[in-house]
Amino acid sequence: MRAPALAESFAGLGAWVSIFDDALWARPERAVASMHVRGVRTLYLQSASSRAGPAVFRPDRTTRFLRAAHVRGMEVVAWYLPPYTAPAYELRRALGAVRYRSTEGDRFDAFALDIETAPGSPDVPLRNRRLLRLSDGLRRELGDRYSIGAIIPSPHGLDQPHGRRWWPDFPYRRLRRIYDAFLPMGYYTYHGDGARNAVRDTRLNLAILRRETGDPAVPIHLIGGGSESSSLAEGRAFTRAVNRYGAIGASMYSHIGMGPEDWTALEGLRFQDVGAPLGP
Numbered sequence: 381m382r383a384p385a386l387a388e389s390f391a392g393l394g395a396w397v398s399i400f401d402d403a404l405w406a407r408p409e410r411a412v413a414s415m416h417v418r419g420v421r422t423l424y425l426q427s428a429s430s431r432a433g434p435a436v437f438r439p440d441r442t443t444r445f446l447r448a449a450h451v452r453g454m455e456v457v458a459w460y461l462p463p464y465t466a467p468a469y470e471l472r473r474a475l476g477a478v479r480y481r482s483t484e485g486d487r488f489d490a491f492a493l494d495i496e497t498a499p500g501s502p503d504v505p506l507r508n509r510r511l512l513r514l515s516d517g518l519r520r521e522l523g524d525r526y527s528i529g530a531i532i533p534s535p536h537g538l539d540q541p542h543g544r545r546w547w548p549d550f551p552y553r554r555l556r557r558i559y560d561a562f563l564p565m566g567y568y569t570y571h572g573d574g575a576r577n578a579v580r581d582t583r584l585n586l587a588i589l590r591r592e593t594g595d596p597a598v599p600i601h602l603i604g605g606g607s608e609s610s611s612l613a614e615g616r617a618f619t620r621a622v623n624r625y626g627a628i629g630a631s632m633y634s635h636i637g638m639g640p641e642d643w644t645a646l647e648g649l650r651f652q653d654v655g656a657p658l659g660p
Contacts, residue, residue, distance in 0.1 A: 384655030386560040387599035387628060389455050389490035389527045391654055392421030393646065394601060394631035397445075399426045399437045401636045408441055412448035415635065418643050422629070423449050427458035427477035427488070430498050431465075435476025446486035455489040459531060463498035464510040471517045478522060490527035492563060493518070495555075497546075508551055515558045529601070530559040534566050535588035536581055552592035561599040561628070564589055568618060569605035575617035578605065582621035599654055601629035607637035615645025626652045 458477040462470035568581035
């Protein structure tokens with residue numbers, strides 16, 4: 381198992397920015413200030429597109445995001461979605477983000493691999509081999525002191541018939557040996573409506589991930605509902621469930637869709653300490 385302290389970068393309240401959030405990229409300092417005033421501890425910033433372009437998207441704007449976050453004491457985690465079509469190339473793109481330095485010395489504080497499928501992704505056996513090859517390569521290149529997280533599909537979703545057809549034999553335990561934290565895309569808004577659904581989905585995502593990794597203390601930053609679709613009641617239910625069932629961090633996806641009702645709903649979040657046994 382990984383050293384618990386390496387999961388600290390994924391703790392607390394998070395905010396997510398993709399390369400498609402043009403309004404945020406236009407004013408990085410303003411975007412970060414809006415996160416900070418809401419208590420965001422970690423900015424999750426997409427480092428590049430899945431396939432083409434530089435390893436660091438808009439380097440000048442990325443530098444501004446990094447500087448604005450760091451002067452406020454926030455951490456910045458790079459995230460990248462590989463399609464598993466060219467493992468060596470995808471590893472270079474991930475490492476390019478990790479090794480990026482601004483002229484002022486700012487860098488990403490951690491890295492998270494977005495484990496999904498994209499157009500052209502191979503079938504499951506080859507996909508799993510390439511996922512593990514890429515993950516092993518990241519850990520080998522970065523060593524044991526750099527924090528990396530695994531952004532994974534909803535464990536509850538993977539436990540359903542459609543999930544088992546899409547990604548059977550998801551390699552939870554092998555990934556746990558490599559990654560310092562898991563960031564499941566719970567997305568309760570995709571799986572039903574209402575507060576009861578949000579609580580049930582949150583509880584099951586946390587419980588299934590602990591069961592499948594075989595680690596009751598696995599560090600989890602749970603990504604809740606889609607911010608554009610979640611109601612105040614659903615967001616508050618998500619907060620209550622996180623507080624009851626335990627996680628080191630939480631967020632909604634994504635920052636650009638966060639409304640006043642979402643921030644109000646998340647105000648009561650309480651997080652468990654990294655390394656502590658999680659759950660009620």
